[in-house]
Amino acid sequence: MSRIAIIAGQGALAPAVAACLDDPLAFALPGFAPDGLTATTFQLERLVPFLDDLHAKGVTRVVFAGAIRRPRLDPEAFDPRTAQLVPRILTAMQSGDDAALRTVLDIFEENDLTVCSVSEIAPELIPAEGILSGEPTDADRRDAGRAARILAQTGPLDLGQGAVVAQGLCLALETLPGTAAMLDFAARHADLRPNPKGARGVLYKAPKPGQDLRIDLPTLGPDTVDQAVSAGLAGIAWAAGQVILLDRPEMVRRAQAAGLFLWAAGGLD
Structure with missing residues (x-):
């Protein structure tokens, strides 16, 4: 069965989106947990294994909801596959937040995960x-x-x-x-x-x-x-x-x- 995962950030948006879903899965970076919603923590340094795990859970679509600032990255924590993405991510981050966000979306979609907008999931918001x-x-x-x-x-x-x-x-x-x-x-x-x-x-x-x-x-x-x-x-x-x-x-x-x-x-x- 196809499932939707919420990539959650701080604030009340992620819980509001979760309330519109029947069986939501929520994930958050360390230090950016949403208010009032249980979210499993994942590390950006292990992004590719995290994407694999989403597929294993039957996730085909993701929605980003909540505030996230640029996390500090630990060079020693990268797995080999995610490490290959580092130059691309760092280049995008140097171009500004918008470029960094677009690169993250591209990576998700290159790994066969459709990125949905909040308007698709919760149009009433x-x-x-x-x-x-x-x-x-x-x-x-x-x-x-x-x-x-x-x-x-x-x-x-x-x-x-x-x-x-x-x-x-x-x-x-x-x-x-x-x-x-x-x-x-x-x-x-x-x-x-x-x-x-x-x-x-x-x-x-x-x-x-x-x-x-x-x-x-x-x-x-x-x-x-x-x-x-x-x-x-x-x-x-x-x-x-x-x-x-x-x-x-x-x-x-x-x-x-x-x-x-x-x-x-x-x-x-």
Whole structure:
């Protein structure tokens, strides 16, 4: 029987994906275990034997779910077959995270494992175009459009997947520390808005241009709503059909309570 394996990372995404599967198998690198989901640990230094083990368990498809940073590799831990992949992996890592992720996907597929997107396994986690809470003003829509254009330009530089724009000005750009750090920065510099009584600003999230949408999609959750409220923003917008929402009902509840809009936007870039 064909089975699906979850290559899990930190956070709540892997458990959310597992809840959509009848008989999930979950695996994680050391130090990157997901929240609330039991996952078997595997070593990147023994990647080829791990792929063999997936086949032995009847796995034909895999889905990547959760946050993983570049692990430290132990040169002495490589088995002979995985060691042959090291130059290829290191070259990709030197080209940035996107190149490294694409190389990992290629290796899985070269070993007869189909890489699925979260949208295939759990489409309900990725909302289509529409407004889930509140109503963005014309100024909010312009700020979201400005943020989308900023990300379209910074994406090829392999930076983050989010930006905060208020009154046409970029208050913060997501980099390696992540969304929470970006929103904390925006909160601490809220006084930079030219008009204190003008548009309060928008958090916008989207994949990088050309990104493989099977892996590393932007993710928003209830904590993001709380952080956006703390930053004094008017709302959160994102690329429709390309961003994961964790616990959507709770996100909407918190947004409505705070008067924050949530908008899956289409065609901004």
